[in-house]
Amino acid sequence: MAEFFEDSTPRQMLEKAKREFKRLANNLESDNIFNFFVTAYHVIDYIKALDSVPKKDIQKLYSNPDFKKCRFICLKSKHHVLNKGNMRDDEFITYRRPGAMLGEFVIGESVLDGKRAYFIVDKIEQIDVLDLGERVINLWETFFDDHNI
Numbered sequence: 001m002a003e004f005f006e007d008s009t010p011r012q013m014l015e016k017a018k019r020e021f022k023r024l025a026n027n028l029e030s031d032n033i034f035n036f037f038v039t040a041y042h043v044i045d046y047i048k049a050l051d052s053v054p055k056k057d058i059q060k061l062y063s064n065p066d067f068k069k070c071r072f073i074c075l076k077s078k079h080h081v082l083n084k085g086n087m088r089d090d091e092f093i094t095y096r097r098p099g100a101m102l103g104e105f106v107i108g109e110s111v112l113d114g115k116r117a118y119f120i121v122d123k124i125e126q127i128d129v130l131d132l133g134e135r136v137i138n139l140w141e142t143f144f145d146d147h148n149i
């Protein structure tokens with residue numbers, strides 16, 4: 001019998017994350033944000049299952065600022081309220097800026113003729129989720145190269 005889920009290796013999950021990122025880049029909406037960040041974050045579970053990457057390297061990944069943001073978006077989208085463990089609701093702010101055409105524009109809330117955008121903010125920077133997604137993919141590629149995955 002064939003496996004129910006075809007993606008069972010870290011590389012397959014990273015490729016799935018890349019496909020999800022393409023969907024996100026082509027259609028910036030919350031479903032695609034959810035799918036990308038949940039997939040991108042959970043690549044770590046497939047790496048842990050290999051049991052070939054030193055725990056110190058996995059811990060270093062968890063402390064990476066971009067990976068922390070990825071984790072926050074993943075967990076926030078799944079659980080809505082974060083107040084357990086080392087991830088809290090007040091660690092980051094996420095918000096959506098709607099774009100609008102003339103006649104739909106709301107002062108202070110939308111950008112005239114602008115595109116919708118989603119952001120995550122910490123004490124240092126505000127980053128568009130598309131930029132963060134690209135950084136997370138690059139982080140994973142470097143991690144895979146460094147560990148011959």
